[in-house]
Amino acid sequence: MANSPSGETVTERIVRVFETFDTDRTVQTAAEIGRRARLPSSTAHRMVDDLVKCGLLERDEDQRVRLGMRLWELALRGSRALRLRQTATPFMQRVQARIQEHTQLAVLENDEALFIERLSHPKAGANITRIAGRLPLHASASGLVLLAYSPEELQERVLAGPLKAVSPETVTDPAQLRRVLAGIRRDGIIVAPGSVESVSTGLAVPVREWRDREVIAALSVVLPRDAPTRPAIEELRAAAAGITTAFGAKRP
Incomplete structure (x- = not known):
């Protein structure tokens, strides 16, 4: 042009x-x-x-x-994000039926976490994310998962900063952030209390491509700060595995 x-x-x-x-x-x-x-x-x-x-x-x-x-x-014609969203929605609905708070799906887009779906209970707690909304990778559970499994070049670019705080508990120290990312790769999950809002806890797991196991999305829930996390962790892991299988079966 x-x-x-x-x-x-x-x-x-x-x-x-x-x-x-x-x-x-x-x-x-x-x-x-x-x-x-x-x-x-x-x-x-x-x-x-x-x-x-x-x-x-x-x-x-x-x-x-x-x-x-x-x-x-x-935008929707042939969109990989739309196909992923359609595949993930039934599994997200199952998580949401059990958790009844917020269930979200995010992908990596231009060094940010882009949220392509969100299910919320009418009486759910605080949550600032929206469909088609973005958050810095270091500042949400979903973003941390996407960052942990991103190429090393992207990780170093993010770690070089500036790492701006979204809440008082957002991890902004590069050394601490490296430890958090290593923990995600080790455990396959992140529990991030207060990273976006002090009253909430975000939990997220990776969603992988069926064949090469590349991480293509992050599935997360947002709970009240004092809510138990074990039921949500179990639901997230089961849903992520289901999405991986179903998305692979629909692969063109």
Whole structure:
């Protein structure tokens, strides 16, 4: 794609436009998109118009803009994440029926934990994660599992910091974090009280590829801080094994 005067490609600017949307900001004006995407006003309006014509953005009667259904449609076609989510959901439902708190599935995406599914009981405790939401790898049980089994280059990049605290109990010391990651690889599970919120405990296990045993996701639950963890650990391990088998059986 052609470069702008600043050296950016059109693709990079389009991505910046899409990145201005999040779970708390689902509708914007073209001017707001331009400001948040750091684009000249005329460029932002032109790009928004083009993306609306393509169906990747939609404009309502008040001229506000939201992500378009066509973007959602294209994103799901042949998506490995969608296939993983569909495979995992029945197993997650079984965990959730027993635990009745929060059950989540996360994958590694651009050095972060991206949550692709979450089941929550109406009376469950605190949990800041959302579907399509992200957390730093060092700052959640799911992220720690994904980091523990990630390539060494990625681990060293994360360990080099900065390791920002999401809560007072988030592990931010590189030496301590190395010990935590080694423990995950040894035990196949992490119990992380207070790593995201002081009132909660996160537990997570790896979900592996059927053939080469590569870790492709992290399955986790979020419990109240004082809740027993043994039942959740048993459920998570059984569910992760079931997902691995079922996902392998559906492999194209």
